[in-house]
Amino acid sequence: MKITLSKSQWEMIGNKTGWMKSAQEESEQNYLEYERFMDIIKEENKSPEAAVAQLFNLPVRTHWEICEHCHGEGVHDNPNLHSVGGPGIEGLAEEDPDFREEYMSGMYDVPCKTCRGTGKVKITKPLYDKVSPEVKARCEELLRDYYSGQDEMAAEAKMRARGIQF
Ligand SMILES: [Zn+2]
DSSP states (O other): OOOOOOHHHHHHHHHHHHHHHHHHHHHHHHHHHHHHHHHHHHHSOOOHHHHHHHHTTOOEEEEEEEOTTTTTSSEEOOGGGGGOOTTHHHHHHHHOHHHHHHHHTTTTOEEOTTTTTSSEEEEEEEOOTTSOHHHHHHHHHHHHHHHHHHHHHHHHHHHHHTTOOO
């Protein structure tokens, strides 16, 4: 059987495949963008906001803030100490006064990873006033994706630390 389609039916099919093709291209483009965005964060050690600005060539405003992780001290507790089993760090400190003294004096502190021991972090804010609403929306989408991924990873890490397998 031969199916004859009218001109408008052909046009509809044409539009549909055209639309599907552009949707696919758009999602591929978005995927590549996200990959590049993550590369900038990991390889160039930039904040997500700075990465977005770099990706879309946005002007930025920067300022310094005291590091939240170490409260500006540049050092913090060695996280490995908190993963010791048995009595835990408080138990050890109770049992061993010498250890307690050393611990309290900061002998086991390690340089803060977040600020690399400087006690301050540079905050970059992308400025969106000169870009189209589409670019701004895309930037915000990337940042949302990044932070929601981070929350999940942090939640997983916390669960792992409590010995919860999933
Ligand atoms: Zn710090």
